[in-house]
Amino acid sequence: MRYDEPVLLYGAGREARSTRAFLQAKSPKTKVFVTVDSGEADIDDATFIAPADLTQAVESRLFSTIVKSPGVSRYRPIFAMSREAGIAVTSNLNLWGETYRAGRNVIAITGTKGKSTTATLVHLMLTESGLDAGLAGNVGLAPLEIADKHPIVVFELSSYQTADISFTPDIAAITNLSPEHTDWHRTVERYYSDKLNLIDRDAPFPVALGVGALGHPLVMEALRDPKRLIPALAPFIHDRIATAALRSRLKGEHNLNNALLAAAIALKAGADLEGVIRGIAKFEPLPHRLEEHRIGETIFVNDSISTTPEATKAALAAYEGTRIALIAGGHERHQDYSELSHLLGPRGVTVLVCLPVTGDRLATLTYAAAPEIEVVEAGTLEDALKALAGRKSKFETVILSPGAPSYGQLETAGKVFKNFEERGTAFVRLAGKYFGEAA
Numbered sequence: 001m002r003y004d005e006p007v008l009l010y011g012a013g014r015e016a017r018s019t020r021a022f023l024q025a026k027s028p029k030t031k032v033f034v035t036v037d038s039g040e041a042d043i044d045d046a047t048f049i050a051p052a053d054l055t056q057a058v059e060s061r062l063f064s065t066i067v068k069s070p071g072v073s074r075y076r077p078i079f080a081m082s083r084e085a086g087i088a089v090t091s092n093l094n095l096w097g098e099t100y101r102a103g104r105n106v107i108a109i110t111g112t113k114g115k116s117t118t119a120t121l122v123h124l125m126l127t128e129s130g131l132d133a134g135l136a137g138n139v140g141l142a143p144l145e146i147a148d149k150h151p152i153v154v155f156e157l158s159s160y161q162t163a164d165i166s167f168t169p170d171i172a173a174i175t176n177l178s179p180e181h182t183d184w185h186r187t188v189e190r191y192y193s194d195k196l197n198l199i200d201r202d203a204p205f206p207v208a209l210g211v212g213a214l215g216h217p218l219v220m221e222a223l224r225d226p227k228r229l230i231p232a233l234a235p236f237i238h239d240r241i242a243t244a245a246l247r248s249r250l251k252g253e254h255n256l257n258n259a260l261l262a263a264a265i266a267l268k269a270g271a272d273l274e275g276v277i278r279g280i281a282k283f284e285p286l287p288h289r290l291e292e293h294r295i296g297e298t299i300f301v302n303d304s305i306s307t308t309p310e311a312t313k314a315a316l317a318a319y320e321g322t323r324i325a326l327i328a329g330g331h332e333r334h335q336d337y338s339e340l341s342h343l344l345g346p347r348g349v350t351v352l353v354c355l356p357v358t359g360d361r362l363a364t365l366t367y368a369a370a371p372e373i374e375v376v377e378a379g380t381l382e383d384a385l386k387a388l389a390g391r392k393s394k395f396e397t398v399i400l401s402p403g404a405p406s407y408g409q410l411e412t413a414g415k416v417f418k419n420f421e422e423r424g425t426a427f428v429r430l431a432g433k434y435f436g437e438a439a
Contacts, residue, residue: 001065001090001098003027008049008057009034011069012041015092018142019067020044022095033063037072058082065090070160073184090166093157096136096143097167105152107269110162110198111175111210113311114258116286117250118175118210119156121262122269124282126152129266129275137161139286152269160184163194168203171230173265174219175258176212178310182333196222206230206268210261230268233260237273244280251290252318288424290318293431298392300431303401304424309340312403316347325351325395327384327427329359330404340403341365349373350394353384358404380410381423382430389434400427 009016034046065088109119126133134150185191200222208230245259291302303315354363378384406423417423
């Protein structure tokens with residue numbers, strides 16, 4: 001990248017702000033522009049370009065590089081137009097690779113679900129083994145924030161980031177693979193290829209695969225050579241990990257699988273077994289991922305990060321043996337809810353509250369698959385909690401595991417959630433409102 005030539009930041013979130021700070025330190029006189037599709041473009045010392053003016057800015061080569069935020073799809077026509085005009089399109093992650101990759105051990109972890117938990121566990125296992133490791137990507141710091149602070153960097157990467165990562169890791173991992181983010185990637189096939197771009201490389205770096213990825217035909221094809229696979233844990237190590245996970249705050253079989261995968265990665269990266277065990281013991285559930293709250297006699301589980309039916313299935317499995325009220329539904333991505341609907345009864349769901357828009361499909365499937373489950377259709381999250389407050393005798397646990405994104409969802413009439421974090425926070429607050437002592 002030419003740091004002395006103008007730059008456009010496409011997006012104004014955390015990564016964009018860290019990119020601006022990086023450019024300020026690298027080349028204080030560089031002219032910086034910013035554009036956003038919606039919301040505030042609050043970037044220091046940057047000139048705003050309205051989306052409607054972006055094509056003209058590209059045609060006139062107002063800048064020589066675009067640094068794209070992850071949430072902005074690389075398949076938008078403006079980026080093809082920019083490349084044709086000789087304008088480079090890069091990212092915060094790739095700028096980190098250009099600047100700081102050399103001399104560092106990089107562990108890159110992706111997957112449809114479980115990547116944040118796995119990456120966090122790997123980081124804990126390494127640091128508990130006395131190794132100087134940092135955590136970056138979608139958890140921890142933005143790539144350019146972590147800079148050169150640690151000789152080992154654990155990156156948790158989304159499909160948005162693996163789509164065009166320009167450097168190779170020293171160790172890579174795939175937790176599992178199922179359809180998601182088709183609005184960004186445009187097709188399921190492209191989602192898969194973008195995700196697997198992390199490992200589909202000529203370089204023979206070792207790869208660890210979770211149970212949801214091992215044997216998957218697309219994953220094995222991208223692996224190219226099975227010799228790259230990190231070997232399975234020895235039985236005695238497997239048993240120690242399982243025992244440690246059982247005593248920890250990791251809930252459910254899917255989190256045991258995350259712990260086993262993390263152990264294989266960490267041991268390959270130089271951790272020792274006792275550090276691995278200590279790392280599991282120190283794990284704290286990540287926000288909005290099976291985050292538990294007890295209000296009165298009821299347990300409320302904030303699993304707002306759940307954006308696929310597979311994630312909802314894992315959440316229900318973690319609470320098997322209790323009567324469950326499930327709140328599900330969200331933005332439409334045309335995912336298949338038929339298997340989930342057949343699992344609700346066996347997993348202990350007694351009440352299903354369906355939210356727009358995918359909740360309509362789940363409700364229809366559940367009426368047919370499990371007529372014994374009471375199905376309530378609610379327009380907003382507040383309506384959902386209000387409906388459950390009148391049915392307290394029917395469950396011990398309430399789980400918000402939407403199985404769909406938060407885009408366009410309503411907290412209350414007229415108030416739309418910005419993201420899954422806001423949805424999860426509202427769930428906990430509304431639970432307190434309708435189930436607290438004063439309710």
